[in-house]
Amino acid sequence: MQPPEANAELARLRWAATALVGWLVVASCAAGFIAVALLYAPYDIDSSAYQIVLCLTGGAFGASLAALLSVVTRVSRGWELGDGRRFPAHEPGLPFAGRLAPMYAVRPLFGAAVGILVYVLLLGLLLIVLSGEAELSFEPIGLLSVALVAGFFAPTFLERVRQTTEAFLGRAPAAGPAPPASGEQPQHLGLQVGPAGDERR
DSSP states (O other), X not given: OOOHHHHHHHHHHHHHHHHHHHHHHHHHHHHHHHHHHHHHSOOOTTOHHHHHHHHHHHHHHHHHHHXXXXXXXXXXXXXXXXXXXXXXXXXXXXXEEGGGHHHHHTXXXXXXXXXXXXXXXXXXXXXXXXXTSSOOOOOHHHHHHHHHHHHHTHHHHHHHHHHHHHHHHTOOOOOXXXXXXXXXXXXXXXXXXXXXXXXXX
């Protein structure tokens, strides 16, 4: 039988998960509806404001869908209390924990920011490639698709942009673990020493 404090925390987790799923469903539906309206409404598709809003909406749509999928998947695997206990205890995979709620709640905002970043990067790339020789133009459905995919993988996209920027600026990568000392035993390197010095993995 679970202690009363565990039951109270589980109730709070269920409430937080329900509210989070509701928010992400609303965000996904709103962003998707706006994206479709932008594609088929009679707007000036060559306007920078239109293209920015389209990318912003597409990024938010993709990020909302990704966050919703992640939250639902975690909830289906159970709950994790603040002290690390899991209910059910032996369910495989990562359960839902309350500390993750703020991160998932703001994911649509990160997706919108990624959508704007996608627009800036594409615009800059075209300016470099074309060098002002032709008029810049984007296909709305293509622009929305790129922003949506980037928003869906927003954390990975931002990390790749950071790594690319650091490489472009010549910054050294983050230092990894120090190499083993020359006198370190082979078993510390993932090897096992057999008879007569025979080394096996």
